[in-house]
Amino acid sequence: MVKKFKAIGENQLAQTVKDSAHQIWLAGLGAFAKAQEEGTKVFDALVKEGESIQNKTRKVADEQIAVVTGKAVGTWDRLEQVFEDRVARALSSLGVPSKKDIDKLSKRVAELTSVVQKLTEAQEAAEKAVAKSAAKAVAKPAPVATKVAAPKAAAPKAAIRRRAAPKSEAAKPAATATVAATAS
Numbered sequence: 001m002v003k004k005f006k007a008i009g010e011n012q013l014a015q016t017v018k019d020s021a022h023q024i025w026l027a028g029l030g031a032f033a034k035a036q037e038e039g040t041k042v043f044d045a046l047v048k049e050g051e052s053i054q055n056k057t058r059k060v061a062d063e064q065i066a067v068v069t070g071k072a073v074g075t076w077d078r079l080e081q082v083f084e085d086r087v088a089r090a091l092s093s094l095g096v097p098s099k100k101d102i103d104k105l106s107k108r109v110a111e112l113t114s115v116v117q118k119l120t121e122a123q124e125a126a127e128k129a130v131a132k133s134a135a136k137a138v139a140k141p142a143p144v145a146t147k148v149a150a151p152k153a154a155a156p157k158a159a160i161r162r163r164a165a166p167k168s169e170a171a172k173p174a175a176t177a178t179v180a181a182t183a184s
């Protein structure tokens with residue numbers, strides 16, 4: 001090779017080196033342009049890959065958070081139940097009625113109130129009926145005893161007694177109404 005260079009000459013050698021340097025320079029510029037062009041594509045590809053990895057990571061993290069949260073909620077619920085049980089036992093030992101006991105009593109009071117209301121209504125209806133029948137009995141005029149003809153002399157006293165009997169019966173309902181009125 002050294003012989004070749006000597007044969008070519010110094011001018012030509014300088015020109016060859018210059019051309020080689022120029023080609024190297026152009027190759028560098030081409031590589032830079034290619035890298036810049038490919039770099040944008042590579043950059044965009046890297047951004048897409050990063051987004052994909054971020055989404056996968058976020059999904060896995062959310063799943064892990066859900067699992068941990070579920071365990072924490074379950075633990076919190078158990079802790080809350082233990083606390084409620086202990087408070088209920090303490091209140092029970094002190095003789096404080098529970099919500100269940102109070103609900104039972106409230107239901108029973110409501111039932112008894114309903115029964116008392118029905119009995120009160122029935123009593124009022126009975127009192128009204130007694131007062132109405134007493135008013136009818138008082139409003140009826142008592143039968144008047146009339147004189148019977150003379151030929152039947154023995155019969156008039158008995159007839160008067162029989163006719164007078166309704167007067168005493170009419171007085172009984174009024175007395176019952178008076179007793180019922182004083183009782184209430």
